Amino acid sequence: MSDNQNLLAEQRRALILDEVRRRGGVRVNELTRRLNVSDMTVRRDLDALARQGVVEKVHGGAVPVAPASSHEPGFEAKAGLxxxxxxxxxxxxxxxxxxxxxxxxxxxxxxxxLAHHLLDVPDLTVVTNSVRVADVFHSAARGAAAGREGAATVVLTGGVRTPSDSLVGPVADRAIGSLHFDLLFLGVHGISVEAGLSTPNLAEAETNRRFVRSARRVVVIADHTKWGTVGLSSFATLEDVDTLVTDAGIPEVLRAEIAEHLSDLVVAGEPGDSEPGTGTGEGPADN
Known part of the structure; x- marks a missing residue:
């Protein structure tokens, strides 16, 4: 009986933690109704999660524990999210x-x-500061696609390697600053109305600024969990972005907020994402 009760408690706490992370916070009275348990049970669960360091208790509920603004997880850690x-x-x-x-x-x-989905697009010139992205095209060139017409020309910038396998710093900045792109696909650590686009890495922030300046159109590709996260250094505002491509997990209230700042929002996996410029905005604009 005791083991069964413990299992139920673990399942309940896992559900609570998922709700906190997904919504950015929960209230005790909401959890009591959803889980059909007492107020005291929910508070004990929140106490246990707080001791584990995964939530922070606030008046009437709990919120996620915010990571330090300078914390930069490695590529493998982020790949599983x-x-x-x-x-x-x-x-x-x-x-x-x-x-x-x-x-x-x-x-x-x-x-x-994204790089994996671009292998069959002919005659691309791809500039990247990502070792991982460059490897995608390099592996394709060595494999079955070797020697095929229309294979991408890939330019990998130099620089100092970050925990996320990006090359940043003065060498990368000079290379990027001398080029001009039709389209920039920008991954971000965090995005918000107040801070714009941000990263925990100061050198990467400057390299990203160079990317944005060199692009005719800027497309941010970021899942819903990036919204509301703020890194140590901001490198662009929302007004610098032409299109945001995100996923269906983004709440309606945030979609309305984003639409006030961006001309084009594409929500992947929903009707309207099948053609460029058919998101909630009026279509991509040129910089």
Whole structure:
């Protein structure tokens, strides 16, 4: 009986933690109704989660424990987060690319997913500071696609490698600043109305600024969990972004808020994401 009760408590706490992370916070009275348990049971569960360091108790409920603004997780750690959402975003973003374009991809697990969907787009010139993204195209060139017409030309910038396998710093900045892209696909650590686009890495922030300045159109590809996260350094405002491609997990209230600042929002996996410029806005604008 005791083991069964413990199992039920663990399941209940897992549900509570998922709700906190998904919604950004929960109230005790909401949890009591949803879980059909007493107020005291919910409070004990929140106490247990707080002791584990995964939530922070606030008056009437709990919120996620915010990571330090300078914390930068590695590529492998980020790759396991929201894989389904990233794949949907990658498919939708790939439809924005036309053959023969000069495009840029920054570092990140979502741009890495996108790279796989670009292998069959002919005659691309791809500039990237991501070692992982460059490896996608390199592996394709060595494999079955070797020697095929229309294979992408890939330019990998130099620089200092970050925990997320991006190359940043003065060498990368000079290379990027001398180029011009039709389209930039930008992965982000965090995005918000107040802070714009941000990263925990100061050098990466400057490299991303160079990317944004060199692009005719800027497309941010970010799953819903990135919204409301703020890194140490901001490198662009929402007004610098032409299109945001995100996933269906983004709440309606945030969609309305985003629409006030962006001309084009594409929600992957929902009706309207099948063609460029058919999101909630009026279509992508040129910088």
């Amino acid at each position: 929201e894989p389904g959402a990233k794949e949907a975003i990658a498919r939708a973003a790939a439809r924005l690319v036309t053959p023969g374009s000069a495009i840029a991809l920054t570092g990140g697990t979502t741009t890495y997913a």
